[in-house]
Amino acid sequence: MNILSVQNLKKHFGGVRAVDGCSLTIKTGTVMGLIGPNGAGKTTMFNLISGFAKGSGKIIFKGRPTDNLPPYKVAQRGMVRTFQIPHALTKMTVLDNLMLAPKAQAGERIWNVWLRPQSVKTQDIRIKEKSRDVLRFFEIEHLENEYAGALSGGQKKLLEMARAIMIDPSLMLLDEPFAGVNPTLSRKISEYIDELRESGMTFLIIEHDIPAITRISDRITVMNAGKIMTEGTPDEVKQNRDVLNAYLGDEG
Amino acid sequence: MIEYVCVVFPYVTTILLISTIYAVFALGLNLEWGFTGLINFGHVAFLAIGAYTTAMLNLGGCPLVLSVVGGTVMAGLFGLLLGIPTLRLREDYLAIVTVGFSEVLRFILLNEEWLTRGPFGIYGFDRPFQDVIPCQYYNISLLILFVAILIIVYTSLEKLVHSPWGRVLKSVREDETVPAALGKNVFSYKLQSLAIGSAIAGLAGAMLALYLQYIDPGTFKPVETFYAWIIVILGGTASNKGTIVGALILWTLFSATKFINPYLPFTAHQMGAFRMIMIGLLLMLLMMHKPEGIFGKKEELALSD
Structure with missing residues (x-):
């Protein structure tokens, strides 16, 4: 079953099309990675899905539309998000x-x-x-x-995840949970996410740390210039030539 | 000795009476600013609404207790009314709208003579226990009543700010995004805070009317709002105890300057200015050395980063 289904999402700031007709679906109990170069529109996607920004398109969360709801109502339905800069x-x-x-x-x-x-x-x-x-x-x-x-930067990240879990979410949107975190803590965060996923939680995670995101994701969506470039398992995405060119480059 | 007591005692009673009224008044602001981060520069408007509503209701035949309740509720309703269009906007707009509202209201009070008797003011309304207590014990009885009101307001607020409700207010004060992302209706909490804070100011207005027995638009100048701000900042932002202490300190200082009056070469008018200079100096020293105020917590200071 799909917990989240986003269809033809659009948002522009003046002439800049930050999100330009994106669609994606997430199966319940899975981890979806969202990657793409800076400025690809990933955080804008997050803002649209969580209600912090309004655009056009359809967002169906747990079978009901949420695209016209204010952020607090989206959260009450069981979707919680964290921020790129921790908001402790x-x-x-x-x-x-x-x-x-x-x-x-x-x-x-x-x-x-x-x-x-x-x-x-x-x-x-x-x-x-x-x-x-x-x-x-x-x-x-x-x-x-x-x-x-x-608290230190890493501890603030943990605090923000801990606080988000307190609302018993069914879907968590994490914005760069591994950024600026040391390798030990990074490994721990992966373990926490794995453990929470096993308990039935679904994740959508923006991340630039490719090894980390490929390790924990079931599927990965790649965005570039406001559009979805491709979507697939981590292995499929890693082998996609367009992705390599656009983003992964030497890391692939 | 007896003579001395007879002079000093009423004097102290008067200071305490004024201090309790301003403590209640400032407690309302402390809920809005100290705990919720709302910048209300027109707090005096709600003092005026409370005072005028109480006086006019009583003159219209309503029993005194109900008039006071009416004044409190009316001020709270105006808080709601003002909050609905402004609290969805950025916080600076509330500051601008409230300061405008308080001045507009004062001019309405001054000019709508059919309703408020304009500059002539309102008097002739009941006093609490007016036929019961002999004149010489009157102020002390009033003080006991006011202290009781202060205690009720204080304990109610303490209970509220230490509840889950107060926890949401503090999160709104620091970063609205967080409570919103966690499913809290930020607008509703801000509105509740403004309405309750305004109702408390209205109650203080009713107390002021009962104490002064005469109110006119000149009683409600913008400077009264800033007395409340001084009290809250002095005593410690987000500390209800500090707010009460702040009110005591401010009015003791105001009154104490009367004793040094004869030793200074100032006219009465200059003396007024001199008092404000002293208060200003005190605040500046406080801000430099203890910006969180006397009872405030440094870690919780709303505007520090």
């Missing part, structure tokens, strides 16, 4: 960053804070426990009381 909430603690995320918390409504303090409290304790489990999964549980501003 630096003035909140690591634990608060995670506890912010879960959907439909009773304590997010003022009247519940007043009228049902007990259920708000018990839910908050449950969320705290879950946050600690997720922090343990990413092996950053020792940082829970640190302000996120004190």
